[in-house]
Amino acid sequence: MAPSRSVKIAVVGCGLMGSALARAFSAAGHDVAVWNRTPGKAKAVGSGTVAMENLVEAVSGRELVVVSLSNYAASFEVFSAKGVAPALAGTTLVQLTSGSPADARSGLEWAKAHGVDYLDAAILAYPGFVATDYATVFYAGSRPVFDRHLETLQAIARNSVYVDEKIGSAATLDCAILEAYYGGSLAFLHAAAMCKAEGLDPKTFFSQKNSFLGLISVTADAAQGMIENNDFSGDQCSLNTHVAAIEHIVRLSKDARLSARFPKELLDNYKRALSAGLGEKELPAVFQTLTQE
Numbered sequence: 001m002a003p004s005r006s007v008k009i010a011v012v013g014c015g016l017m018g019s020a021l022a023r024a025f026s027a028a029g030h031d032v033a034v035w036n037r038t039p040g041k042a043k044a045v046g047s048g049t050v051a052m053e054n055l056v057e058a059v060s061g062r063e064l065v066v067v068s069l070s071n072y073a074a075s076f077e078v079f080s081a082k083g084v085a086p087a088l089a090g091t092t093l094v095q096l097t098s099g100s101p102a103d104a105r106s107g108l109e110w111a112k113a114h115g116v117d118y119l120d121a122a123i124l125a126y127p128g129f130v131a132t133d134y135a136t137v138f139y140a141g142s143r144p145v146f147d148r149h150l151e152t153l154q155a156i157a158r159n160s161v162y163v164d165e166k167i168g169s170a171a172t173l174d175c176a177i178l179e180a181y182y183g184g185s186l187a188f189l190h191a192a193a194m195c196k197a198e199g200l201d202p203k204t205f206f207s208q209k210n211s212f213l214g215l216i217s218v219t220a221d222a223a224q225g226m227i228e229n230n231d232f233s234g235d236q237c238s239l240n241t242h243v244a245a246i247e248h249i250v251r252l253s254k255d256a257r258l259s260a261r262f263p264k265e266l267l268d269n270y271k272r273a274l275s276a277g278l279g280e281k282e283l284p285a286v287f288q289t290l291t292q293e
């Protein structure tokens with residue numbers, strides 16, 4: 001569906017993600033200027049976008065400036081170039097570079113000092129999924145600024161979620177989801193390696209993925225309630241029993257001459273909860289020991 005009006009947008013950074021964002025805005029009918037440190041990548045974006053070699057010209061007169069660079073340090077370097085900050089005054093900067101909550105706070109500080117409206121954002125999608133129903137973008141910052149640009153921002157993800165006014169909240173949620181993703185991915189890759197080392201085709205393991213995904217889902221739901229009520233008691237499975245199961249995984253890994261580093265790290269974390277006297281509690285009780293070093 002065409003947007004109710006064509007918005008002048010600049011996309012700063014034409015790496016894999018920035019290029020996908022720029023194409024999505026352009027496909028939605030917006031007027032998109034693109035800039036990249038290495039100009040060839042800006043030219044390669046195509047799809048009706050206009051490649052600019054001069055950053056000041058690229059961002060001047062734009063209503064929205066969307067940034068997608070490797071990190072915030074690159075972003076600060078780019079925006080401290082001569083003439084860039086004054087050219088941004090009066091625009092809305094949407095920082096889509098991934099970072100930490102502290103990065104987001106320093107981004108807001110910079111934006112405030114230069115009269116720029118600022119939303120800190122985090123995209124949860126591979127570039128190939130931008131503008132599809134599988135893309136989610138989290139936003140933090142001023143609600144009125146978010147509401148003003150929501151329709152335009154939906155060109156990159158219909159699922160554009162306002163998290164909180166606290167500027168670090170989108171980065172916090174992104175880091176939390178990514179930790180679950182990377183940790184979970186490492187766990188299932190190690191699990192597949194265990195199967196292979198024991199002569200069981202990893203295909204058999206992957207064909208049962210719904211069993212561990214279902215267990216994680218049930219445990220996440222239980223953990224949410226237990227954390228809320230600060231009550232980790234239950235009658236399903238004690239931490240003592242879970243720790244015994246993890247010990248089997250460590251033993252299998254060692255016997256099969258696989259790296260046991262990951263399951264040992266798991267075991268250390270779960271055992272710490274036993275040392276804290278939580279052995280008879282349910283699994284989410286580990287949460288109580290994670291704030292301690």
Ligand code: NAP
Binds near residue numbers: 074075
């Ligand atoms: P990428 O393809 O490596 O692109 C990095 C971009 O940053 C390039 O435009 C690069 O410019 C630019 N850059 C790096 N250092 C710079 C500097 N000092 N000055 C100016 N420009 C600089 O990375 P990407 O995959 O597009 O990722 C971009 C952001 O999106 C990251 O924050 C990433 O975490 C986030 N993200 C990516 C994905 C994904 O699946 N790819 C998913 C979610 C979030 P040059 O071309 O000149 O090197």
